[in-house]
Amino acid sequence: MNAPKERLVVIGGDAAGMSAASQARKRRPASDLEIVAFERGQHVSYSACGIPYLVAGDVAEPDALVARHPAEFLKLDIDVRLSTEVVAIDLDRRAVTVRSAAGESSLGFDQLVIATGGVPTRPEVPGSLSVGIHGVQNLEDGIRLLGYLDRHRPERAVVVGGGYIGLEMAEAMLRRGLDVTLVDASEQPMRTLDPDMGGLIADALRAEGVTLRLGERLEGFASKAGRVTAVHTTGGEIPADLVILGLGSRPSSDLARAAGIGVGTTGGIQTDRRMRTSAEGVWAAGDCVETFHLVSQRPVAIALGTHANKQGRAVGINIGGGYATFPGVVGTAVSKLCGTEVARTGLSTAEAAAAGFSAYSVTTESTTRAGYYPGARKIKTKIIAERITGRLLGAQIVGEEGAAKRIDALAVALWHGMTVEEMTSLDLSYAPPFAPVWDPVLIAARKAAEALGSNS
Amino acid sequence: MNAPKERLVVIGGDAAGMSAASQARKRRPASDLEIVAFERGQHVSYSACGIPYLVAGDVAEPDALVARHPAEFLKLDIDVRLSTEVVAIDLDRRAVTVRSAAGESSLGFDQLVIATGGVPTRPEVPGSLSVGIHGVQNLEDGIRLLGYLDRHRPERAVVVGGGYIGLEMAEAMLRRGLDVTLVDASEQPMRTLDPDMGGLIADALRAEGVTLRLGERLEGFASKAGRVTAVHTTGGEIPADLVILGLGSRPSSDLARAAGIGVGTTGGIQTDRRMRTSAEGVWAAGDCVETFHLVSQRPVAIALGTHANKQGRAVGINIGGGYATFPGVVGTAVSKLCGTEVARTGLSTAEAAAAGFSAYSVTTESTTRAGYYPGARKIKTKIIAERITGRLLGAQIVGEEGAAKRIDALAVALWHGMTVEEMTSLDLSYAPPFAPVWDPVLIAARKAAEALGSNS
DSSP: OOOOSEEEEEEOOSHHHHHHHHHHHHHSOTTTEEEEEEOSSSOOSBOGGGHHHHHHTSSSOGGGGBSOOHHHHHHTTEEEETTOEEEEEETTTTEEEEEETTEEEEEEOSEEEEOOOEEEOOOOSTTTTSBTEEEOSSHHHHHHHHHHHHHHOOOEEEEEOOSHHHHHHHHHHHHTTOEEEEEESSSSSOTTSOHHHHHHHHHHHHHHTOEEEETOOEEEEEEETTEEEEEEETTEEEEOSEEEEOOOEEEOOHHHHHTTOOBOTTSSBOOOTTOBOSSTTEEEOSTTBOEEBTTTOSEEOOOOHHHHHHHHHHHHHHHTTOOOOOOOBOOOEEEEETTEEEEEEEOOHHHHHHTTOOEEEEEEEEESSOTTSTTOOEEEEEEEEETTTOBEEEEEEEESTTOGGGHHHHHHHHHTTOBHHHHTTOOOOOOTTTOOSSOHHHHHHHHHHHHHGGGO | OOOOSEEEEEEOOSHHHHHHHHHHHHHSOTTTEEEEEEOSSSOOSBOGGGHHHHHHTSSSOGGGGBSOOHHHHHHTTEEEETTOEEEEEETTTTEEEEEETTEEEEEEOSEEEEOOOEEEOOOOSTTTTSBTEEEOSSHHHHHHHHHHHHHHOOOEEEEEOOSHHHHHHHHHHHHTTOEEEEEESSSSSOTTSOHHHHHHHHHHHHHHTOEEEETOOEEEEEEETTEEEEEEETTEEEEOSEEEEOOOEEEOOHHHHHTTOOBOTTSSBOOOTTOBOSSTTEEEOSTTBOEEBTTTOSEEOOOOHHHHHHHHHHHHHHHTTOOOOOOOBOOOEEEEETTEEEEEEEOOHHHHHHTTOOEEEEEEEEESSOTTSTTOOEEEEEEEEETTTOBEEEEEEEESTTOGGGHHHHHHHHHTTOBHHHHTTOOOOOOTTTOOSSOHHHHHHHHHHHHHGGGO
């Protein structure tokens, strides 16, 4: 057999990287394209978003989060090398430098995919390396946390950071029977929501038994014999025998930047619609890139598995000789905290203002099913629209079971730049077990359309 | 007080008519517009779609289905006259002739809203007037059926017609403990679905214990002492002590036609986007009209409460001096049969062919949540797309809890004439409790996009 014509090197073996590898392989056989994927951790192709549910006990074992094992990739002639970190990209020599237990070596590439993911934010405060302080960025983190929980049976958990991961971890700790305190520097959890909608999440957290310490900045950790005993904030001391960091992440773009590949103002690697970076034959996908926000029309860096998968797929199709694009995002996200569902799409009121829109908003209350139908639950829908034009700019939903997935209809409407008046005619599904005769989305659009006059 | 400048007469007091009346009143006070609504039944403004759930026992009493009572309308200076039927419209004299227990009389109008609803299909077969044969068109029908169930404790119900109402009534009868047989002339229930998807509904019905008699035409009813004892079909005799007719309805347009108002080929009253009929100052809304199908670009008559509400609202806003339109429908519908959810939007394969499209379809299986997340349920999604262009033409979903409402994202995509390739990029919400990392809608779009090449 002749050597393959080209070699594809993939840096990072999670959603984006392995989607790219798989799609490229679908279109180009091993005789044409050699594929080598480097992963510095011990797992590839797993659902990072599933970690809170693994820790909560909803998911029986870490392996359930793994979509495909290295052996499965090997069958596809995709050579996955675990515990191997790429430490440099040399664009002139067209080679990467890799480091593993076996030492340092170099491997040439024709095509390169950078899928290095995100770098979790670690607080720069005293004591932050104490035992019992856990990140939940990757599957190893999740396994490590499970081990800590089993060995040490902590009783008081402090979650630092009130974003999606923070809240999901707060729920996980509640479900495991721990006392849970949530610390956030802002006055509300879920800063991606408007304050009034975030306030509903605060209420829900309190109702579930979480102690909220809002508007308090982290100052450090106290420890005893190297193990965390308390969290210090601007509001005082909080006893803790487990701390979970949910402070978000930034794009892992240092490797790319060092190689001279374009990195944007968001810190994410810049790409075009086909996910090509500024360097010939070098592609990027996943949490390490910045993408285009279709509403603000500005670059954003959003770490989300669904974007990573789509971007990786596009990269693989393009390397495979096909044509696929990732045109951007509208900022959709969804989460669940015990019985409370929360979703958002588009711009918040603050984001709309920052992007230069003059916006108004309308919040409506309704039910997830016909009011008379058993199981009808509360749903609150907020719509943010542009003044004068009535164009939809964003939407937020907080409610109970059956509420949050309605954000999808709003996300598609947003994708098409619909006005709230146009949206009132949308042919959304209706039957008593699924919606009131006016779906909450339509009620919200109607109220926003009616309020346009007084906001013009 | 001077007499109002104009009088609005509304024919029909359900969703469409009373929405029109309420919206007109919002914009024009009683001093400017007198509003009189005639309803030949004894209830106004109720949810006809809720009747199966009333009969099943999910809804405690008929009154729970009533959104607003006549007394509430009276407070808004809307004069509702129950048990009063409009029997003629005289466009020259601009007056309606009404009939009630008090006899016949006439009332002039300046504006007229025709909201006469639908005429239920009654089979033209021997014995169809026997006691124990029930329609479920309006609230009186539902109350009558409840009374019959209480008084006669029937044990064997035969439901004739396998559409939405038929299936919902089959479930209602199952839930009340009756033996249920469903008769339909076609080879599958839910003829608005493709046969393969309708077949899944047949399977679900059988699994719930419903006896299916498909491909059998109704020939008549046997009765004893005037009460039904059996249903005769082309397939034989089915013993029955209760028969429920779910044969659909046609637009109630005879009154309009007799007055010389334009009625279309569908049998529905023709209107423009603002819901104006062919006669000056005469509007129509609800099950009695035909509307524009945005995909087939042909008129259709679809009896659905959500359309009736929107159309009625548009009429009322327009009469009130505002501007509102009903641009048409994409044919979205949803229903639930015990644990099985079903939804559709756009054109079925047969409808696409009838409208002149050359279409192909792809069916995909997925789960409602991440596969590893507790409560993940099966969902099957079928996409019908145009050959060559890949434009979405329709979609159908059959699945378990959490499946059906996903049709809304597809309905909005359809509204905008998206191609399946474009849809693969949609920013739909993702988190493990709500979807796999590729939402079933995105998986379906992706597979349809991948299949386009071999269908071009």
